[in-house]
Amino acid sequence: MPEATQENPQLALLDVFFPGFSVLSTAIYKYSKIDLNIYFPVLLFIGVLIFASQYINTWLWEMMDGYLMSTADIRIDDEMYNMLMAWIANQQFAKRSRRFVANTNLNSRMWFLWREYDEDSTEDEAMIDFDETGNAVSTGGGHKKEKKVQFTPSFGTHYFWYKKRLLIFRRQQDTRQTSWGPVSEREEISVSCFGRNPTILKDLLEDCRQDFLKNDVNRTVIYRGGLKSGTSEVAWTRCVSRVSRPFSTVVLDETVKQSLLDDMRDYLHPYTRRWYSNRGIPYRRGYLLYGPPGTGKSSLSFAIAGYFKLKIYIVSLNSLAMNEENLGQLFSELPKQCVVLLEDIDTAGLTHTRKIPAEAEEEAKPLVTVVPGGSTTTNPASPPTTPPPGGRISLSALLNILDGVASQEGRVLIMTTNHLEKLDEALIRPGRVDMTIKFDLANTQMITTIFRSIFATLEGDIPPSAKPLPAIRVPSSLSKTETALLAIEDEKRKADELATFRARKKMEEEKVARLGEEFAVLIPTMTFSPAEIQGFLLKWKRQPEMAVKEAASWVEKTKSEKQKKAKEEKEKEEEEKKKETSWQYRRICSSYRYTTVSKFQNEFRKAANGGEKTERYRDCEKSQRAVSRP
Numbered sequence: 001m002p003e004a005t006q007e008n009p010q011l012a013l014l015d016v017f018f019p020g021f022s023v024l025s026t027a028i029y030k031y032s033k034i035d036l037n038i039y040f041p042v043l044l045f046i047g048v049l050i051f052a053s054q055y056i057n058t059w060l061w062e063m064m065d066g067y068l069m070s071t072a073d074i075r076i077d078d079e080m081y082n083m084l085m086a087w088i089a090n091q092q093f094a095k096r097s098r099r100f101v102a103n104t105n106l107n108s109r110m111w112f113l114w115r116e117y118d119e120d121s122t123e124d125e126a127m128i129d130f131d132e133t134g135n136a137v138s139t140g141g142g143h144k145k146e147k148k149v150q151f152t153p154s155f156g157t158h159y160f161w162y163k164k165r166l167l168i169f170r171r172q173q174d175t176r177q178t179s180w181g182p183v184s185e186r187e188e189i190s191v192s193c194f195g196r197n198p199t200i201l202k203d204l205l206e207d208c209r210q211d212f213l214k215n216d217v218n219r220t221v222i223y224r225g226g227l228k229s230g231t232s233e234v235a236w237t238r239c240v241s242r243v244s245r246p247f248s249t250v251v252l253d254e255t256v257k258q259s260l261l262d263d264m265r266d267y268l269h270p271y272t273r274r275w276y277s278n279r280g281i282p283y284r285r286g287y288l289l290y291g292p293p294g295t296g297k298s299s300l301s302f303a304i305a306g307y308f309k310l311k312i313y314i315v316s317l318n319s320l321a322m323n324e325e326n327l328g329q330l331f332s333e334l335p336k337q338c339v340v341l342l343e344d345i346d347t348a349g350l351t352h353t354r355k356i357p358a359e360a361e362e363e364a365k366p367l368v369t370v371v372p373g374g375s376t377t378t379n380p381a382s383p384p385t386t387p388p389p390g391g392r393i394s395l396s397a398l399l400n401i402l403d404g405v406a407s408q409e410g411r412v413l414i415m416t417t418n419h420l421e422k423l424d425e426a427l428i429r430p431g432r433v434d435m436t437i438k439f440d441l442a443n444t445q446m447i448t449t450i451f452r453s454i455f456a457t458l459e460g461d462i463p464p465s466a467k468p469l470p471a472i473r474v475p476s477s478l479s480k481t482e483t484a485l486l487a488i489e490d491e492k493r494k495a496d497e498l499a500t501f502r503a504r505k506k507m508e509e510e511k512v513a514r515l516g517e518e519f520a521v522l523i524p525t526m527t528f529s530p531a532e533i534q535g536f537l538l539k540w541k542r543q544p545e546m547a548v549k550e551a552a553s554w555v556e557k558t559k560s561e562k563q564k565k566a567k568e569e570k571e572k573e574e575e576e577k578k579k580e581t582s583w584q585y586r587r588i589c590s591s592y593r594y595t596t597v598s599k600f601q602n603e604f605r606k607a608a609n610g611g612e613k614t615e616r617y618r619d620c621e622k623s624q625r626a627v628s629r630p
């Protein structure tokens with residue numbers, strides 16, 4: 001009988017399927033004289049079967065996946081990820097999962113989809129308690145606001161039932177992504193169903209969306225336009241959802257507010273769209289809010305979006321990423337009805353008058369140096385007209401986008417500015433801006449209203465000292481009559497409490513009204529913005545008397561600070577102007593370098609300083625050579 005050794009080629013073959021088999025069989029032969037070689041055909045068959053089944057299994061799954069199943073892939077950089085994960089976390093299969101991810105925030109780790117967990121909880125839940133001495137104390141887990149841990153299934157395949165259909169949730173590591181990103185960003189999720197009809201998946205995703213959006217009821221959802229992380233693509237990304245600001249809390253002339261409401265209500269009416277299209281007028285509406293900083297322009301924009309339950313899309317034209325193409329792309333991706341907010345439009349590099357094509361052409365020409373005597377030379381070394389500084393969008397590009405086909409019909413455009421006079425007329429002509437609202441510094445009536453709104457006791461305001469009265473405990477030994485008497489007494493006590501509360505509230509209101517008037521007398525009219533007044537009042541938010549007492553000294557202090565600041569700004573402006581003049585002068589002179597500059601020095605200096613511009617100076621102005629700023 002041949003020795004069963006490792007050299008036996010048959011056993012070496014079995015090692016492929018059952019690693020270590022030859023060592024094991026040699027040991028068995030040595031100690032018990034049982035030769036496993038005789039089972040070789042059976043073992044080989046089993047080995048091949050196991051090996052082949054792995055491939056067959058994968059192949060079968062692939063075939064089934066490809067031909068007999070429907071799959072929805074969810075991208076981690078899309079808001080759908082947040083929606084699906086929020087839904088999954090509430091499902092039994094996720095709660096029962098033995099291998100799971102514990103999350104305090106279910107949202108995508110992509111920065112532009114990231115949302116703070118707290119954002120969706122209600123704001124009336126206090127996060128911190130304070131003891132009698134005013135120190136912050138731990139809430140001891142008694143408050144709902146503490147971060148909840150939620151569980152989602154870990155990487156792998158998970159089966160669950162939805163509307164009596166078996167669905168598959170797959171969560172996999174995305175191996176295609178580069179390794180430098182955080183692990184949590186490198187994943188792929190998908191939901192599949194058996195059958196070639198994907199309707200059930202679409203139903204599921206719609207359910208997830210609806211569930212997710214329930215959190216947004218009575219909230220204003222804010223989107224910002226910008227670059228997606230690590231890409232050159234732009235997208236609207238949801239950044240926050242805030243409890244909608246009641247329209248009434250924006251202090252503004254009531255007739256103006258009412259006419260804005262009426263105008264928007266009419267515009268958003270379902271029949272209005274048809275009215276516009278019948279007449280061939282683009283269905284768009286634009287509003288311009290202008291006035292000094294802190295007078296409520298942004299507040300009104302958010303309040304109006306909340307009032308009409310519209311999402312608000314904010315885009316910053318100052319952003320470096322914003323060029324004509326990107327802005328056009330963002331405008332083309334706007335939903336049918338929404339508010340688009342272009343804030344502080346005067347600072348967005350749009351303040352220059354729109355160039356007429358001839359002028360633009362002129363600028364694009366190579367620089368021409370005027371040589372006295374009438375001849376001109378083209379300077380080949382002179383740089384071409386520099387493109388607008390990176391990211392700044394030109395006015396004509398913006399106008400094209402606002403009017404162009406890419407701009408979604410049905411949107412409400414709100415532009416805000418601190419300097420109406422700096423805006424080009426083309427931007428604010430009717431059709432682009434249909435209503436202009438002026439915001440002013442606070443007048444006496446506004447000051448009183450702000451005071452009242454800060455100190456009025458509103459629903460949900462709980463004074464920090466208020467402690468609920470202990471409920472009456474009914475001893476079990478009492479007879480029915482005694483219990484009834486006690487209940488009547490309790491009712492009476494509650495009614496007395498309510499009456500006292502109402503009387504106190506009325507007195508409070510009268511006191512606040514009186515103090516409001518006193519306060520308004522102390523604050524000079526049209527001097528401070530509502531934001532400044534609100535800022536001061538918030539310091540004394542529970543002490544209206546102190547606010548009145550401190551008002552006069554605050555006015556003095558703030559006025560002198562403002563004067564000082566204004567003086568400094570003026571000095572700075574003058575300094576800038578001087579620099580600008582000398583720079584302009586150098587530019588002009590440099591374009592005249594073929595002649596003796598000193599010959600025309602006085603003439604040029606005068607003109608650069610705002611004096612009379614000679615023909616020679618004008619010639620030079622046209623052919624200015626780019627001189628780097630000092």
Ligand SMILES: Nc1ncnc2c1ncn2[C@@H]1O[C@H](COP(=O)(O)OP(=O)(O)OP(=O)(O)O)[C@@H](O)[C@H]1O
Binds near residue numbers: 251531
């Ligand atoms: N008319 C107003 N009514 C109510 N609150 C106001 C008003 N104006 C300003 N505020 C308060 O002042 C703060 C700043 O207001 P807001 O941002 O709306 O001003 P703004 O005019 O948009 O300022 P900026 O021009 O600097 O952007 C907010 O907290 C807001 O509540």
